[in-house]
Amino acid sequence: MPVTLSQAFISNFLGSSPKWYKITILAFLLINPILFYFDPFVAGWALVIQFIFTLAMALKCYPLQPGGLLAIEAVIIGMTTPNQVMHEIEANLEVILLLVFMVAGIYFMKQLLLFGFTKIITKVRSKTAVSLMFCAAAAFLSAFLDALTVIAVIIAVAVGFYSIYHKVASGMSFGESHDQPQNNNQTLDEHENELEAFRGYLRNLLMHAGVGTALGGVCTMVGEPQNLIIAAQANWNFAEFAIRMSPVTVPVFFAGLLTCLAVEKFKIFGYGAQLPEAVHKILCEYADHEDAHRTNRDNMKLIVQAIVGVWLVVGLAMHLASVGLIGLTVIILCTAFNGVTDEHALGKAFEEALPFTSLLAVFFAVVAVIIDQQLFAPVIQWALSFEGNIQLVVFFIANAVLSMVSDNVFVGTVYINEVKAALLNGQITREQFDLLAVAINTGTNLPSVATPNGQAAFLFLLTSALAPLIRLSYGRMVWMALPYTIILSVVGLVTIETGFLVEMTQYFYDNNFLIHHSVQEVMNSGAASH
Structure with missing residues (x-):
C-alpha cells in the first residue's frame, strides 16, 4: 500500500x-x-x-x-x-572548547592510554584491586584535569578493549593484514554469556571511574568548571581552595573508596562482574602481540604521547591556559610529531565530541x-x-x-x-x-x-x-x-x-x-x- x-x-x-x-x-x-x-x-x-x-x-x-x-x-x-542563550554559551565557552579540543586531543593519545591500562588489566587479576585503581586514578587525575577529560580517557580505553575482543570474537587475528579466521568451538549461548560478562565488567570500571572524577574534581579549583567560578568569587588561590574543601573532601574521598570495595565484595547494585577468562586471555595475547611487533617508530610514538601527557598535566595543574587551548596544543603536538597530517585522519578525532558539544549548547538554552x-x-x-x-x-x-x-x-x-x-x-x-x-x-x-x-x-x-x-x-x-x-x-x-x-x-x-x-x-x- x-x-x-x-x-x-x-x-x-x-x-x-x-x-x-x-x-x-x-x-x-x-x-x-x-x-x-x-x-x-x-x-x-x-x-x-x-x-x-x-x-x-x-x-x-x-x-x-x-x-x-x-x-x-x-x-x-x-x-x-536568543540573546540569553548566547550569553550562557559565551559564559561556558571554556567548557565548549574543552569538548571540541581536549576530547579530540585524547584521541591522539589513545595508543599510550591503551598500552598503560592494558597492562593494568592483564597484570592485576583481582577485580577489586582493578576497580580501586580505576576509581583512585580517575580521582587523582580529576584533581588536576577536568572530569570530562578524564572520562574521555577512560572511554577511549574501554572502546579499545571492546574493539580488541570484538575483533577476535568475530574471527579475526590481531594483525593489520592477512587476518585468518580463528578456531572457535564456543556455542552461541556461551559467546553471549561471555560477551554479557565482559560488558558488565566494563560497566563496572566506567562507573567506578566516573564516580572517581567526582571524588577528585571536588577537591581543587581546576577539577570542575564551577570550582573555578566559586574560587574567583571568593578570591581563593589553588592551595587555599584545596585546604578549605579538605574537611569535607578528605573524609568523602576515603568513604568513596570504601564504597567501591563494598559494592565489589558484596556484588550489589550491578557490581562484581568478573572479567571472563577467555577475554583475559585475548587481552593478554593482544598485549604480547603488540609488544612483539612494536617497532622503533611505534616506540617513538609512545614516547611523544608520554611527553605530551606530562605537558597536559603540568599545563592544567598550573592553569597555564584554558583547558580547551591546552587540548588544542595536545592535538598539534601529537599529530605533528607522530606524522598524522591527513585531514580525514584529523576529522575522526572530532566525531565523538561534536554531537555532545551540540547537545551541551541545547542544554544552555x-x-x-x-x-x-x-x-x-x-x-x-x-x-x-x-x-x-x-x-x-x-x-x-x-x-x-x-x-x-x-x-x-x-x-x-x-x-x-x-x-x-x-x-x-x-x-x-x-x-x-x-x-x-x-x-x-x-x-x-x-x-x-x-x-x-x-x-x-x-x-x-x-x-x-x-x-x-x-x-x-x-x-x-x-x-x-x-x-x-x-x-x-x-x-x-x-x-x-x-x-x-x-x-x-x-x-x-x-x-x-x-x-x-x-x-x-x-x-x-x-x-x-x-
Whole structure:
C-alpha cells in the first residue's frame, strides 16, 4: 500500500525511535505553549522535566534532536531569548572548547592510554584491586584535569578493549593484514554469556571511574568548571581552595573508596562482574602481540604521547591556559610529531565530541529558561532565610537536590552569585560566606553523581558511542550510582552538620593556613572579574 504523507511524516520524525516516544515528544511540543500561556513558572519546570526525559531515553533517541526541538520552541514562545542563550554559551565557552579540543586531543593519545591500562588489566587479576585503581586514578587525575577529560580517557580505553575482543570474537587475528579466521568451538549461548560478562565488567570500571572524577574534581579549583567560578568569587588561590574543601573532601574521598570495595565484595547494585577468562586471555595475547611487533617508530610514538601527557598535566595543574587551548596544543603536538597530517585522519578525532558539544549548547538554552523564569529563586530565598550551621546544611541539601535534576555548573554558579550578593548587602559575614562557598561546592559536586544530567562527565558517558555497546542506559547508571550517591551525600552532610567544617576552618585560621579576606577585597575581585 502507498504511504500517505502523514505516515511518512511519523516515519521520518526522529527516525527509528519507538512510535510511543515520537508521540510523547509531539505531545510535549503541543502542551508547552498552552502551559506557558497560563503559568510561565509551571511551563518552565515542565520543560526541565521534559529535557531530563530526553536524557533518560538517550538509548531510544539521541537527546540532541528532541531536546533541541523543545529548546527551539521555548525560544519561539518567549520562555527565553536568543540573546540569553548566547550569553550562557559565551559564559561556558571554556567548557565548549574543552569538548571540541581536549576530547579530540585524547584521541591522539589513545595508543599510550591503551598500552598503560592494558597492562593494568592483564597484570592485576583481582577485580577489586582493578576497580580501586580505576576509581583512585580517575580521582587523582580529576584533581588536576577536568572530569570530562578524564572520562574521555577512560572511554577511549574501554572502546579499545571492546574493539580488541570484538575483533577476535568475530574471527579475526590481531594483525593489520592477512587476518585468518580463528578456531572457535564456543556455542552461541556461551559467546553471549561471555560477551554479557565482559560488558558488565566494563560497566563496572566506567562507573567506578566516573564516580572517581567526582571524588577528585571536588577537591581543587581546576577539577570542575564551577570550582573555578566559586574560587574567583571568593578570591581563593589553588592551595587555599584545596585546604578549605579538605574537611569535607578528605573524609568523602576515603568513604568513596570504601564504597567501591563494598559494592565489589558484596556484588550489589550491578557490581562484581568478573572479567571472563577467555577475554583475559585475548587481552593478554593482544598485549604480547603488540609488544612483539612494536617497532622503533611505534616506540617513538609512545614516547611523544608520554611527553605530551606530562605537558597536559603540568599545563592544567598550573592553569597555564584554558583547558580547551591546552587540548588544542595536545592535538598539534601529537599529530605533528607522530606524522598524522591527513585531514580525514584529523576529522575522526572530532566525531565523538561534536554531537555532545551540540547537545551541551541545547542544554544552555534550557539553562537560559531556568534563569529567565527564575525557577530556582524560591529555593535560594528559602535557604538564605536560615542562619548559622543550619544554613550550611540547607545550602548543601538545596544544591544537592537541584544538581541532581540540573547541571551542577549552573547550580553552583547561581548559588555562589546569590551568596556573594548577600555578603555585599550585609546579610551574612565573610566567615559565613567562606563556609557557604564550601557547602555550595561540595553540594553541587558530590550528590550530583545521582543522575547523568547532574554531571557533565556522566552525561558524556551516557551519550557516548560506547554506552549502547555495553548496555549502559540512564536507568542503569542511576542504579549503579545509588550507593555512591547515598554514601557521599551522607558523609558530606555529616561533616557539615556536626560542625566539623567550622572547627577545621578555625584550626586552619589559627595556624595561618588560610588568608582572611575582607569584604572590600572580595568586592574588588568581583569588579575585576567583570
